[in-house]
Amino acid sequence: MTGNETRILIVEDEPTIARAVADRLAAEGFGVDVAADGPAAVERARAYEPHLIVLDVMLPGFDGLEVCRRVQAERPVPVLMLTARDDETDLIVGLGVGADDYVTKPFSMRELVARVRALLRRVERPRPGIPEAADVVRAGPLEVDQRARRVRLDGREVHLTPTEFDLLTCLLRNRGAVLTRAVLLEQVWDWADASGTRVVDSHVKALRRKLGQGLIRTVHGVGYSLDAAS
Known part of the structure; x- marks a missing residue:
């Protein structure tokens, strides 16, 4: 997947952050869509079928953990969580409900893009080491x-x-x-x-x-x- 074939859903209730992330990912060649609360995020994930979700933990409606839980129950999709709290409990819960990676706010756009690309590479590439015959x-x-x-x-x-x-x-x-x-x-x-x-x-x-x-x-x-x- 490259360019506009790769769709990313950004779930963030702070308009300034959502716009900045969307603009940067669009400039990197990704297709982007944005949701600002929990219920909208689940609906957009269902309709947009993103290849990856950038998901804030703290959201109105219901939080990012619940969004992740509901989305993953319907279709496995890589999730990069954004959290303002560098707390081990929050991290474990987030990863436990289906997130793949996380970035703690404040973050650099360069770091965010690098994490997004790394996640996409992991999903796309064949895993080495186990022979092809051993399906x-x-x-x-x-x-x-x-x-x-x-x-x-x-x-x-x-x-x-x-x-x-x-x-x-x-x-x-x-x-x-x-x-x-x-x-x-x-x-x-x-x-x-x-x-x-x-x-x-x-x-x-x-x-x-x-x-x-x-x-x-x-x-x-x-x-x-x-x-x-x-």
Whole structure:
């Protein structure tokens, strides 16, 4: 997806910020639409079918967390959350309801565009590492369909966000090995620095809530591993 093929929905109730973000993303070649409250955001997401949503947490009507929850229940779409609060609880809740990444206000437009492009690249590109023939990979009660990007646990389909799926498959193709947070940031998030370790931790917590606590092992002071015996 390039240029106007890529549609981005901006959900922000502050007109100055919404306009600035919309103008910058349009200048970068994206198609843009804007919603200013929770109910309008859900309706626009349904009608506009964006490839990505830039979503403020604090909104009138109902908040961005509820918007994310409702949108993801209908159709998986990458979500970049904007938050004025650098709070671990808010971050974990946001990622838990389906957000893929976050930017804390105030942010630079350059950073926002970089995060948007990184998210889109992750969704578009094929994931390396697992042979093409291995469309379906199993690990204990877990079944991962690489081609369809679907996950089942004990035969029951589990809804994962694009980033959660990529994190799971990264751990899966390195099963038994301990991956540091820096390595996960580079391979899953396309981040060249290790400044986003909380994002990794929060996504692991979200995966554990959906897949159970025993699948992903924490190696304290190092990183995470998918149990080779699973």
